[in-house]
Amino acid sequence: MQILILGGTAWLGHEIAAEALRRGHQVTCLARGTSGSVPAGARLVRADRDTPDGLGAVAEQHWDAVLDVSRQPGQVRRAVAALAGTAEHFTFVSSCSVYADHGSPGADETAGLLPPLESDVMTSPDVYGAAKVACENAARNTFGPDRCLIVRPGLIAGPGDSTDRTGYWPLRFARPAADDGAVLVPEAPGLAAQVVDARDLAAWLITSAEQRLTGEFNAVGAVLALAEHLEIARGVAGHTGPVFVLDQQELAAADVNPWAGERSLPLWLPLPDFAGFMSRSNAAAKAAGLALRPLAETLADTLAWELATGPDRPRNAGLTSDEERRLLTIAHPRA
Template sequence: MKLLILGGTAWLGHRTALAAAAEGHEVTCAARGISGAPPSGAAFLSIDRDADGGLAEAAGQRWDAVIDVSRQPGQVRRAVRDLADAADFYVFVSTGNVYASQKEYGQDEDAPLLPPLASDVMESMESYGPAKVACEQAVTSGFGPSRRAIVRAGLIGGPGDHSGRSGYWPLRFAHPADAGGRVLVPDAGAQPTQLIDVRDLAQWLVDVARERTAGIFNAVGDTVPLAQHLAAAASAAGPGIPLPEHEPASTGAAGEKQGSAVAVAQQWLREQGVGEWSGPRSLPLWLEDQDWQGMNARSNARARRAGLTLRPLEQTLADTLAWEENEGIDRPRGAGLSGNEERELLARLDAGPGAVTAGRGKAES
């Protein structure tokens, strides 16, 4: 297969190019090159997608398939215009943010979408969902339903995840900030989580392009409760790490047992200024707002039937931990509590009621 990847130098695009090159495909990564170099085995084509004729050189060749990860409607509209006669199939990587509601569990690909962004340029992340809707519409309009695949990705994790969302928990369990080995977790064990390994997504994008699997797909991981995700993170961290528990067994001072996970009331966390999901001073993947929990509980049945395979969550977290350790345990991250922040919060808990300690012994009793 002669494959054109519009991108291919940043995280997902690079992994996709790597997977395609490993199969022996003729891969060309078309990008500005600012995010890095393409993997070994892939050619590089310098382009400017913001220029009207930025894809002229690519449009002058013949491609079996194109894979596009852009979020800018203008870039996608121009690519579809210029490549409609040069490529047989177009794979567009979209997002679950296109859905009008993030509340319902089990939504499939037929759920209502947000209105498309009219502008060619997405000015801020507040317009991310509408921008991707506009991109999807451009691809379908230019290539038709039978010559395109729309792949709506969910939360992507794994080695290389600089957001910190998939690496924070295994790293924290492997290297607790607290001298007593305690790890602060939200008492939200039933909340859904859904993570897809970047390597699984990348491989499936190549498969879809190769097989020309037309359709619209939720490319998301299996939904597991937060408690199960944290247990997998603790297991990935190595033997002897306590499994978190989230059902309150008692109230009172925290930290009575060394080496235990400390499940803390969500209200208390909010009062201490701890954020949800991502960003500084946060607990990654925690998402208290029920109007948004459905984003972690979408159906992946259609993608599964189309060949998407997922490695065990614990393997993803273990590999991400190894990457995090190699990058540096104490480096700044895009999500989570710093060591000092976690120690400060645990000290506040020690001074008063509000937490539940949970360790492996407690969980098995």
């Protein structure tokens, strides 16, 4: 197939391009080239999608499949307008952030969405979900429901995750901050963790494009308790030291951030508001061929990638070693 990837220079887009090449497809990526490189064997068309004719260099060619990872409504609106006449099938990589409610475990694709962002440009991450809804609408309205696939990943995990949400836990357990090997984890009974490996997601995206799958799908992993996810990270790292906990109230009082970013415990989320954030239904995607590798493999591969690429680099998520050592002085041994 002739496949056009709008993106391809960042993590997931690169994985998608690499998977398509492995299957013998002809792959063209369109990006500015500022986020990274495309895999060997792919053609990079350097273009800026924020300009009116950004898709000009690829708009005349026939494409069997187009896959788009954008989050900017204007970029998607211009892309579908430029490509609807020459492309057979359009996949938009959306997000489970499109859903209005994150408090209901087990929700499927019929759950209500946020109102779409009207503007062409998402200027704040606060409106990421609304921007993705607007992108979905542009793709579906222009390509039509029989030529359009909307894939909504939850948290994407695996080697290459530069947000550091995947790598924090196996790396922390492999290299504890405290001299006695103690590690701090959130005590969050009832909180789920659900990640999809970027490589599994990329494989399913290409399979779906090959099969011209249409419709909307949550592309999310198996639902585990967060405590189970952390135990798998611990096992992968071979950690045998003590484990200490702080609960939701204690973490909030200590100014520890949930989910991601500075001074955070990655993947931890406050209850009850986020009880459904990482426990969405993946039944439809699995029925349509999404195959999930074991979490232990994702975390082991990510730990190996972290160790190989520099575990002491500045981190984008988690506690620093100093922060963790200070917090351990007020934490309790895990029961």
